[in-house]
Each structure stands twice: as structure tokens, then as C-alpha cells.
Amino acid sequence: MIFLRRLLILLSLLCCRLVVAEPLQVTASFSVLADVAREIGGERVLVHEIVHSNQDMHVYRITPQDLRQVRSSKLVLLNGQGFEPAEFVRSIQAAKVPFVEAVQGINLMDNHDEHEHEHNDKHEHSHGDKDPHVWQDPVLMQKYAENIANALISVDAASSDYYKKRLADYQKQLKELDAWATKEIATIPLAKRKVLTAHDAFGYLGEHYQIRFIAPQGVSEDSEPSAKQVANIIRQIKQENIRAVFIENINNPRLVRQLSRETGVDISGKLYSDALPENSSYISMMKHNISELVKAMKQ
């Protein structure tokens, strides 16, 4: 009897080893990209992320541990267009693992100021003058998700139907997110759609939903505005009666706090710009941001 039970256990172990394939190892550069890759990859993909929730890509330095992870992956997903610092991208290239940029084929907006996205080497920024923060527009995100699905298929063609089905489900959720956001924002008159944030990460959100974002820090992290620029922003907040003033999850709130103090406008809350909240998804991050924005602009 015991022998029979042991034999059964042994058989079931053997059969499971044969049936369950090892998941595909994929590394994504940051939390938003990793979440979308998990949505599409399902149980067939194990996604590692380099820059985690609430961490700032602008100032991230890739570690030997990250590179070990990269080398054991079949595919690396990058956002592209200079979102990842040049040194970060060079390390990925040197690892000789296939990599794909999720923004490829997306019509990118120009950066509307002179700041670089990259923080440490002003002469080496590779993104030119395009804005890499594409994920702030759920419509563009449908193409972004398709690029991720195609990247997975390029290294795992056998699962093509599986990834395509999951992509279609996810794109449907993105459409629903956009329909909801459009309806929410429509409740705010155009003249009141003005928001102050720390760094210039919301260009695509602003473009798609007709919200004007004002950001003292440009798209970069270390470009501290001059006293004159700060004075100009203070004047702008007062003149235009801006009521929606936000700090971000990835950067120091000091400058926004100063602006809030000097204008007497309370800080409305926190927006998630370049990284997800902890234990969250891209879709819930967007819902949080839109709800907070609408609440603040209503005032």
C-alpha cells in the first residue's frame, strides 16, 4: 500500500515535470513596463524588473546583480527614447541579450523645454528631444502593449496565440480605462484644467485629455530651476489661479512644497509619474492619478 502510494507520487512528479514548461525569463527596465509584460506574459513568463515601484529611473545606476539577472534572461524590455540613462542602455547592450524598446513605432511628442531627461551627463543623453513618458496616455499604451507582445513572440513563437489572446484582453482594459478617464475629465471645464507637478512627466496625459501641466523641473531630475524661474512659476500660479498642485512619488517634494508655501495653495496630493505605487498595476496607477487630478481641478 505504502509502496503503491509512493509509486503514484513519483509518477505524478514525473508527469508534472514533463508537462509544465519553465517560464520564459524576461527582464524589464522599470515597474510600468514589467506590469504590462506580466499582463501579457501570464503564467508563461517570469518578469524581473530593474527599477522598482516608487524608484526613480533618472538617477538609477545599474548594479552587477541587475546584470546577472539580465544575462540569465531571454529578452530585455526597455522603454527607450532616453528614458533609461545612456549608461544603463550601454550595459544592457554589452550583455548581448536581445532587447526591445517598447516605444518603437509610436509617434513621440517633442520635449517642450530644453531639459534633458538624463541626470548625470549632459553631453551623452541619447533621447534627442523626444518625450519618453508614453505610458501616461492609455491610447498610446495599446501600441506599447502590442510591442511587448511582439517582443515576447520573437523569443517564444510557440506561445504566439497565447500572448495575442492576452494582448487583446489587455487592450480592451486599456480602452475601458480611456473611456472612463475621458468621462471623468469631461466634468472639468477646459479653463480649469491646469496642474502643477514637479517634473515634466505628464505631457502625453495633458495632450490626450487637454490638461495643461506646468513643471518647474522639466523632464530632468537635477535641473534645479533658478530663483528667477521659481519667481516666474509663483507668478503663474497666482495669475492663473492654479489650484491643483501635486508632489510625485519618485522625487523630492521640496520644490513643490516651497511653491505651495509661497503661493498659499495647498498641495492636492501625490501623483505617480515614472514608477508604480507599491503592489499596484499600471491601470490602478492611472485610475489613482486621474481621480486625484479631477478632484483637485474641481476646486
Ligand SMILES: [Zn+2]
Ligand atoms: Zn521622467
